[in-house]
Amino acid sequence: MKTHSPHYRHEFKYIISEEMMAVIQNQIKAVIPLDPHVGHAGMYSIRSVYFDDYQDSCYYDNENGVDPREKYRIRIYNCSDAQIKLECKRKQQEKTLKKSCSLTREETIQLITCNPLPIGQNQPPMLQKFLSNMVLRLMRPTTIVEYQRIPYIYPTGNVRVTFDTHIVSSKDYDHFFDSHIVSRPIMPKGFHLMEVKYDDFLPEFIYNSLYIDGLERTAFSKYYLCRKYNF
Secondary structure, three states: OOEOOOOEEEEEEEEEEHHHHHHHHHHHOOOOOEOHHHHHHOOEEEEEEEEEOOOOHHHHHHHHOOOOEEEEEEEEEOOEEEEEEEEEEEEEOOEEEEEEEEOOHHHHHHHHOOOOOOOOOOOOHHHHHHHHHHHHOOOEEEEEEEEEEEEEEEOOOOEEEEEEEEEEEEOOHHHOOOOOOOOEEOOOOOEEEEEEEEOOOOOHHHHHHOOOOOOOEEOOOHHHHHHHHHO
16 A cells, blocks of 8 residues: 655635636636646546544534544545545644545445454554544544546646535445445535645745635535535
């Protein structure tokens, strides 16, 4: 299993209308390119199953703005098992730190069905911690979050500007890898989410390309709203 070096990043979120998205996207694509992983479609789908403990600590920590706080998820892209990641996302002082390691399809199914894997010395420390939490804190799947992402990237500053559309929630865990799952939308029709992420600085020309009247930062959490709909 492969691990990835963690790094705290700035992460800002904005709820935008269809019209605002069209204007900003037209401005941003003139200065930075699309992520090459999108292929010919110009976007890719993201599906994540989130876990919480028997006290719903992640949910209530998010609701109450606890700092720092963590949440665990398993993420796939385009409904494929070619790349499966167990991720721990930590929020601290308005910055985020994401740790991840790879899983197999079989391991993923075991975890989603609440059958913890045996803890082994060769496993990444993050996975060992998660497996311990499944036993000690009764971590279990609580919601699936799915959406379509249009990502723009710029290497200097490790900048990512993403537009997330068709955000839905689901508890259809048995069909996690299927092309279609039973789900419900969580956003009003015609509204989407823009995220701006970077390491130490955001180049001024990118900042200027994101400007539009009416743009306001939000503490929007896809996980929190999907949980709220599924309670």
